[in-house]
Amino acid sequence: MTALLRATASEFAKVFSLKSWWLLGLIMVVYVGFTAAALAFFFSDLGAQLAGAGPGAPAPELDPVVAANLVYSSVTAVGLVIPLLFGALLATTEWRHGTLTPTVLAQPRRGIVLAAKAIVAAAMGVVYGVVGLVGSVGLGAPVLAALGEPTALGEPEVIAVLLRTLLATALWSLLGLGLGALLTSQIAAIVIVLAFTQFVEPILRLVASVWEWSASIGRFLPGSATDALVGAGILSSLGALDPSVPSATVDALLWWQGGLVLAALAAVLLVAASLTTMRRDVE
């Protein structure tokens, strides 16, 4: 137990002795804040009039709470790549810079090293979630208010979305750690993280939503599971925004099911890493 506490404190010291952790946080708050502000504008009457058929066109029939949740959930809509990258870098940096050697010399039980990293990944995932919410609520809510829309910040449904967002960012940080520890190559991890989150998964989700059989599989994709967990997501709400988008009718996962899907995926990656790459010779 003492060993795990020490290893965890050491991992925190590693994170905070480099610049990357706050650079990622800065990108998070700016990127998510900008997205939230843009969405808030888009969901307002003013935005709808500008985008729509001209003055007088009806605003989308969107419940104010759903709209607010979509704004605030910009963290999970666009920002999950940040905790994912953080987790991946937490692992791959050790191989990239050869620091795994002193790390396992100081703590030869490698399972403890990986467990300590998992604790740090989850904790920092929550931190990035908070940072993201500072962006999405901090910029989204004022824009909604300024355009005469309700901010819905007191609504229990909105508060639930905000809290589950923190769970989502923690789980994605763990996913990144598992992926990074399994790949060990920093370049490969970054490329896969960016390609999957920005390109591959969104396309897979769109394609999967066309047929019922594929939609029932597609809801287990990490992004769909995250939308289920958080309770809001742009891709899963496309139908509500634009009825012309084809959408098969498959029941979405419940929020806790979405969380379990992500947790199980992270656990599989971490266990696989502890059985393979973490056992290898440290060169």
Place this chain on the structure above:
Amino acid sequence: MVTPTPLTIDSLTKVYGEVTALRDVSFQAAPGRVTGFLGPNGAGKTSTLRILLGLNRATAGSALIDGQRYRDLDAPFHRVGSSLSVDVFHPGRSGRNHLLTLAISAGISSARIDTVLDMVGLSEAGRRAVGGYSLGMRQRLGLASALLGDPDALVLDEPINGLDPDGIRWMRSLLRSLAAEGRTVLLSSHVLSEVQQTVDDVVVIRHGRVVFDGPLATLESGTSRVRVDAADRAALTDALTRAGATVELGSAGLAVLGLDVARTGEVARDAGLALTHLSDESDGLESVFLSLTADAAPPAPAAAEGSAA
């Protein structure tokens, strides 16, 4: 207080895919002595040390620290400190913070960090990012991390590499004084002359096999070759042989192996023989080392070098 901590390598074999990097390697580094682990690059020195420290797995055999595997040590940094490479630092992290992360993990007081930075002469540079360090500074930082736990034994891979002449003298005296305190010091080098003035014992490895293991003095005496001549060659040969030398008849007198010049002269005097010639024909220690490590065939195993270096 220092606990006598022998490092025992026993019948170690390591196979990387198709390449056998170590074959039945056995030796011991004793407490209170500096043991030089010598051999050309790719001979298996680094592989042996990494197995000793639990970083790599042995295919067969064992490498123990005072009878225990590294991973089974209660407080590894207090038993054996090590520096195996100068490429184990994050360039964006300061030297001091590097030591801090290790101290926290090993449960060592952070006050010790300033002590070891001072010992290796990095008190000033410790606050700067390692990315700006020279090879010699990274070598010193590696030594600082090895000393962090005030260990009973030290394992250093090529510790002289990258040091300037002052640094080499400093490293020598530091390692000598650490051994004088009863600590075990095991250091590797591919150049004997680098460590000749530092080591007590020598282990020479070539192509993954130990080809010499003994005190430096034995390696040195093995190099002794004296040319001697006298009017009565038969009597001289007889006397020298009785004194334990191997004597060969050469073109210009007798070649004596196993006795040094002074002893050869004494033997002749005691036998009442007048010498007509006496000279030291010994090879240098370095050439003995080279002959131990030289290849009959051209050095082929580039693969061994890559995996074992």
